[in-house]
Amino acid sequence: MDLTINLNSLGFEAGLSEGEKELTFLRSRSAGLTVSGCGHAVFLCGLATTVREKLRYLTNKSRLPGLNLGIIGGGHVGKQLTKVLLTLPGFKSSNINISTRRPDTLKEFSNSGVKCYFDNRSLAAWADILFLCVLPSHLPRVCAEIHSQLPAHCLVYSFTTALPLQRLARLLGHSFVLKPRYDFVACDSALMWLRHNQMMTALKDEEVLTASCPLSMSGGLSLDQRWVSAVLYSLLNMCTAERLGFSQAVHLLNELFQTKPSSGTFTCQSFVNSSCAATLTNSEEPFPWINLIDAQTKQTPLSSCLTASKVLQDCISAVYHKTFSGMSSAKNEMKE
Template sequence: MDLTVNLVSLGFEAGLGGSERGLVGLRGRWAGLTVCGCGHAAFLCRLAALLREKFPVHSSNKSHHPALKIGILGGGNIGKQLTKVLLTVPGLKPSNISISTKRPETLKEFSNRGVECYFDNCRLALWSDVLFLCVLPSHLPRVCAELHTHLPAHCLVYSFTTAVPLPRLAQLLGHSFVIRPQYIFDACDSAQLWLCHNQVTTALQDKEVLTASCPLSMCGGLSLNQMWVSAVLYSLLNMCTANGLGSIQTIQLLNELFQSNPSSETFTSLSFVNSSCASKLSTSEPFPWIILTDTQTKQTPLSSFLFGSKALQDCISAMYYNTFSGMSSEKIQMKD
């Protein structure tokens, strides 16, 4: 039991001068970005893992292990926090997570649990189904140049580094299958919400924090560009295409994934592509490859469908909550 928890005189803010107190809100924003960033990334992995479980065993791309392979490039604060959250998500096993960092010997807490830690960025990229870039902005150009010719087409790159615009990031990587969430700071006095917990995993167990971080209804001084949700759904579509699934089968699997009740609206081909493209698709033909950089900067058939369907929005929010409601107390004991 920490006897100093409620002693204001021992708090961080107690030693700040009058001119410095205005900066306290920045701590809340940083904590909020960390919690939301890790939570949203873990949610994407949960959706992708659930979808892969539905893939038929006779999928044309038999070279890939059916379990989702998650690569984390960077073993700093964000890389570590993300790994801790991923290790609490139901269905994600340590053996399906790998980290590449210059100092893998500092990640014993993860390697001891079965996460493979090494320093070989190209090896990580070639192995991963989803690759998280958790590096400093100053390191990003060098890392991108290193990965440029080693990224498989099916590998989804998810960047935590937001200092580089998305089109530029895609250009540096030579890769179009890229997601970069765009968080926006709102004028709000509730940023203190994010400072209630000193661990991201425990924060995501707090119902108030979890509700505030929900991608479709964020609050607490932060919001998320809603095109991110469309990009996540399009990334699932691309994963089906990469595995050679026909358009009808892809639609069926996505409807199975997101149907929370029989009355919910269902996906059709027109939910993802325009009528001209949909009319040319045969039932066994895969969807065309979707350029994710476009889905995050432009209105798409899917964004129109998503924001016109309250049932789908509610289903996505419920799946987000369920991603973290399955955390066990045993899994979240790792210290930050």
């Protein structure tokens, strides 16, 4: 029994001045951004892992390696992201590497098989998806280190929101970049983000998980919906990188999100405009490479398609929830 329940004098806000109390919403915002940010990043990894597995079969490349996930930064966000990845089925610790200035502080991960070291350049050259979990003040230096080291197929995902997307792409010399843009409004429902101290527990809470769903966020948080379109375009680019024909690529995404012809499916024109679709006459021809910077800053055929189709939105949301339904409880003993 918690003997401090209802004892306001022992509460967090007891020693705050009136001016400080007006800023307590920042705790909710921080917790909400961490939970949602990690949830969305893991959702992307889950989708990309499934696509990689399907590509291995569809392209007859049985030796196509598993998805390599690189994390630069071993601070709070980097640790939370790694913990969630290690609790989900399909993610092997051997496919996760972390580069940080103090790898000796990550014993809990290295003991689980995650390689922890300090070599940003090598990590960038190795990763299929590279997560930037560093402070804004460190980002220019990190970008300079990994500039020209990034393979064309490497998807860079930035948790650092202070730097505009276009400038980040210029610093990296790389356009295959994803950076979610969140907005927050203080409200009573935002307190739900403070309900759990552990990330895995939060993402197993149905109300919190629903509030973090990319297409229908609540709890004071919202996400630029073009992020969802950019995620799907990144999956399409994975198909293009392996020279998968556009017809099979569309079929793969419909299968991934379990869409139904009777109610709503993706088509070729869901992803490219009519003039581009008209040039795709050979079903074995891949889609053109999609610029993710444009996908996150401009209206695209896919963003228009998703806005107009509640059915497709529901399909994507269902897969988001399913991503976390198999979270392992065996590793939930890790301390935050």
